Amino acid sequence: MNMQLCKYNTFRRHARMFIEPAIVSYWQKSQEGMLQKLHAEEKVIVGGDMRADSPGHSAKFGSYTMMDLKNNKVVDLQLVQSNEVGGSYHMELEGLKRSLELLKERGVTLDCIVTDRHLQIQKFLRESSITQFFDVWHIEKGISKQLEKAAKKKDCEKLRGWVKSIRNHIYWTAATSTTGPERVAKWTSILNHVQDIHSHDDPLFPKCLHPLRIAQYQWKAAGTPAFHKLETILSTKRILKAVAKLSPHHQTSSLESFHAVILRFAPKNVVFPFLGMLCRLYLAALHYNENAERAQATTSTGKPLYKLQFPKARKGECRAKPVKTDPTFCYVANLMDLIFDQVFVDPAPFTQELLKIPIPEDLCSQYERPDREEVISGYATRFNLAAV
Structure with missing residues (x-):
C-alpha cells in the first residue's frame, strides 16, 4: 500500500525522549492537584x-x-515488579505501603480504606491502626458460589431458591447497619428467617422488619441437610468476621471498572517494559478520571437511556444498565500541546524527572547467563530426540 510507517526502534526512541517524559510530567501535575484537595479535607475514604x-x-x-471513593478519582498508582518483593504474592502489600506513604507525606488524613480480604493487607492495616472495611461484592460472590455448589447436592436442591434473597440480604445488612455487632445480628437473622421465624434473641436486631404476612417461601426446617449446609456456609467464623467489617456506603466497584479500562491501554497478552507499563497506567488513570463523572445519556425528549444485558454470573437474568454519555479525550489534546510546545523545545527537564523513577532490574538479571552456543547445541524437541 506504500504507507509510510515508522519502525519499532524509531517509535521507542520517540517514546523515550518525548512521549514518556510528557506523560509522567502531566500525571504528576494532575496528581498533585488531587492530593492538595484531599489534604484540605478532614477525613478521606x-x-x-x-x-x-x-x-x-x-x-x-x-x-x-488508590482511589478516592467520594469523587471516584484515581489518586495514586504504584507499579511493583515481582523481583522487588520476592514474589508476586507480596506485590499487593508493597503497593499499598507505597500509596499510604505518599498520602502520609502529602498530609492526607484517612478516615478508612475499603479493600478485599487479602490476609497480608488485613494484618498490616490492623497493626497500623487504620480502619478497614471490606467490599460487599467480594464477600457476596464467595458466598453465592458456595450456595450454588451446595444446591447441586442431594437433599439441598431447594437452597437455589434462596440464593438471590441471601445475596440481597448481605447488601441490605451492610447498607443499614452502623456497627459491626449490628451487622452480624442482622446477617445471622437469616437463619431464623428461612425457618419462618421472624423474632430473634439478639437485642441488636430483635425481629424482622418486613410485614408479618409475606409470600410463601420454601421454608427450611432445622435439622434437615439443606438447613445444616446453609448454616455451615453462613455462620463460619471467617464469614462472621468479614460481615462485621462490611463497608456501609462505599464499595470498590469503581476500582474494578478502572481495571477494565487498563486493559484498553495495556492488554495482558502484550509484554511491556517497566517504564512503558507505568506510562500506560498513567494514561488509563487520566482517561478514567476525566470521564469518571459522566452523566446518563438521554433521548431527544429527555428520557434516560438504558440498555439490556444478560450477565454471565446471573445465568440468564436480564438487567438494565444506564447508558452514559460519550467519553471525552481532552487529556490527549493537552498532552499533544505539552509535547510540541515544551518537550520538543527543551526535553532536558522532563527527561531528568523521568530518570528519578527507580526502575527494577529485569527478571532474568538474577540468573547467570550461559554460553549461547551451549544452549543452542542442547536444543531439542520431543519429536527429534535420538532413538534409544
Missing part, C-alpha cells in the same frame, strides 16, 4: 486494590490503585 498483568502467582507486574 479511599479504596485500594491490585491488578496483576497475568493470573496466578506468576505475574511480573502488579499495579496497585
Whole structure:
C-alpha cells in the first residue's frame, strides 16, 4: 500500500525522549492537584486494590490503585515488579505501603480504606491502626458460589431458591447497619428467617422488619441437610468476621471498572517494559478520571437511556444498565500541546524527572547467563530426540 510507517526502534526512541517524559510530567501535575484537595479535607475514604498483568502467582507486574471513593478519582498508582518483593504474592502489600506513604507525606488524613480480604493487607492495616472495611461484592460472590455448589447436592436442591434473597440480604445488612455487632445480628437473622421465624434473641436486631404476612417461601426446617449446609456456609467464623467489617456506603466497584479500562491501554497478552507499563497506567488513570463523572445519556425528549444485558454470573437474568454519555479525550489534546510546545523545545527537564523513577532490574538479571552456543547445541524437541 506504500504507507509510510515508522519502525519499532524509531517509535521507542520517540517514546523515550518525548512521549514518556510528557506523560509522567502531566500525571504528576494532575496528581498533585488531587492530593492538595484531599489534604484540605478532614477525613478521606479511599479504596485500594491490585491488578496483576497475568493470573496466578506468576505475574511480573502488579499495579496497585488508590482511589478516592467520594469523587471516584484515581489518586495514586504504584507499579511493583515481582523481583522487588520476592514474589508476586507480596506485590499487593508493597503497593499499598507505597500509596499510604505518599498520602502520609502529602498530609492526607484517612478516615478508612475499603479493600478485599487479602490476609497480608488485613494484618498490616490492623497493626497500623487504620480502619478497614471490606467490599460487599467480594464477600457476596464467595458466598453465592458456595450456595450454588451446595444446591447441586442431594437433599439441598431447594437452597437455589434462596440464593438471590441471601445475596440481597448481605447488601441490605451492610447498607443499614452502623456497627459491626449490628451487622452480624442482622446477617445471622437469616437463619431464623428461612425457618419462618421472624423474632430473634439478639437485642441488636430483635425481629424482622418486613410485614408479618409475606409470600410463601420454601421454608427450611432445622435439622434437615439443606438447613445444616446453609448454616455451615453462613455462620463460619471467617464469614462472621468479614460481615462485621462490611463497608456501609462505599464499595470498590469503581476500582474494578478502572481495571477494565487498563486493559484498553495495556492488554495482558502484550509484554511491556517497566517504564512503558507505568506510562500506560498513567494514561488509563487520566482517561478514567476525566470521564469518571459522566452523566446518563438521554433521548431527544429527555428520557434516560438504558440498555439490556444478560450477565454471565446471573445465568440468564436480564438487567438494565444506564447508558452514559460519550467519553471525552481532552487529556490527549493537552498532552499533544505539552509535547510540541515544551518537550520538543527543551526535553532536558522532563527527561531528568523521568530518570528519578527507580526502575527494577529485569527478571532474568538474577540468573547467570550461559554460553549461547551451549544452549543452542542442547536444543531439542520431543519429536527429534535420538532413538534409544
